[in-house]
Amino acid sequence: MSKHHSTPTLLSRPDFRNHTFERDQFKCVICGNPALDAHHIIERRLFKASHEKGGYFLDNGASLCEIHHIEAEQTILSCQSIREQAGIKTVLLPEHFYADLDYDKWGNIITSQGRLKGELYYEMSVQETLRNCTFLKYTVHPRVYHLPWSKVEPGDLVLEDDACFEGEEVVVMQKMSGSPFTAYPDYCHGDRIDEPLPIGMREALLQKTAVLDDDMRIYGNHQGGVMSLSEVWVKNDCLDWQETQALADLLELSVPSVLFEGLYDEFKLMDFRPNASMGYVLRLKKGFRAFDVGRSRVSYSC
Numbered sequence: 161m162s163k164h165h166s167t168p169t170l171l172s173r174p175d176f177r178n179h180t181f182e183r184d185q186f187k188c189v190i191c192g193n194p195a196l197d198a199h200h201i202i203e204r205r206l207f208k209a210s211h212e213k214g215g216y217f218l219d220n221g222a223s224l225c226e227i228h229h230i231e232a233e234q235t236i237l238s239c240q241s242i243r244e245q246a247g248i249k250t251v252l253l254p255e256h257f258y259a260d261l262d263y264d265k266w267g268n269i270i271t272s273q274g275r276l277k278g279e280l281y282y283e284m285s286v287q288e289t290l291r292n293c294t295f296l297k298y299t300v301h302p303r304v305y306h307l308p309w310s311k312v313e314p315g316d317l318v319l320e321d322d323a324c325f326e327g328e329e330v331v332v333m334q335k336m337s338g339s340p341f342t343a344y345p346d347y348c349h350g351d352r353i354d355e356p357l358p359i360g361m362r363e364a365l366l367q368k369t370a371v372l373d374d375d376m377r378i379y380g381n382h383q384g385g386v387m388s389l390s391e392v393w394v395k396n397d398c399l400d401w402q403e404t405q406a407l408a409d410l411l412e413l414s415v416p417s418v419l420f421e422g423l424y425d426e427f428k429l430m431d432f433r434p435n436a437s438m439g440y441v442l443r444l445k446k447g448f449r450a451f452d453v454g455r456s457r458v459s460y461s462c
């Protein structure tokens with residue numbers, strides 16, 4: 161099975177419905193009863209870039225009867241089983257998803273140990289729909305977009321435009337070299353939840369994070385035993401920069417060195433490249449939601 165982040169043809173909403181029903185001969189792909197809904201296999205809101213907006217792709221649609229539609233929304237039917245029943249050969253994911261991970265309809269990550277909370281997890285409607293599902297407390301840090309004018313490597317995510325930062329206060333910092341870590345009050349890991357951190361570091365980190373509330377996590381980098389904290393999350397919200405610094409102080413962790421703090425528009429005028437060989441992280445000074453993380457903290461290099 162091939163995995164793609166998008167296909168060339170984004171349909172209009174009526175075309176999505178009509179083409180999905182036609183492909184499935186107006187029958188529920190699970191039971192063959194008359195279809196009532198052209199269901200989005202992956203939630204439409206998770207497709208955000210203009211080339212994928214709304215997720216109206218034929219490979220993201222399946223005709224379902226009322227009962228199987230409810231089961232699909234509740235993730236009792238997995239995305240993969242719906243794809244197989246509809247004869248869909250492509251796993252079509254929003255561009256910011258990790259191509260090597262499995263997701264449920266709502267963008268929660270499915271692992272062998274359990275489900276990890278995705279960017280819509282804390283939304284009331286999603287909580288209601290998934291109230292019978294159990295989740296692990298841990299998550300995978302969202303992928304980072306690059307500014308449109310950044311130097312990029314193949315496969316990097318690139319923002320379509322930087323309008324999301326215009327008129328906003330931003331903080332620009334040096335990108336930390338080394339490896340990422342995520343730490344919760346009772347657990348910590350590297351890039352992925354099953355990627356262990358060096359033992360000495362693990363103990364030191366958990367001693368610090370033991371004071372955090374249960375629904376908090378911190379994200380940062382470590383190199384040669386030196387840890388640096390760059391983000392603090394409470395549920396699906398990333399704290400503002402001031403609160404982040406305050407918590408770093410409390411935990412006795414350093415933060416990346418700040419190179420600019422102020423209006424994005426001023427920053428852009430500066431032709432900002434203090435050291436061309438390094439990468440930078442630019443974030444909104446204010447806090448933001450996981451759903452908006454791609455447009456709230458980005459990376460660039462010159």
Ligand SMILES: [Zn+2]
Binds near residue numbers: 188189190
């Ligand atoms: Zn059915």
Ligand SMILES: [Zn+2]
Binds near residue numbers: 197198199200232233
């Ligand atoms: Zn649906």
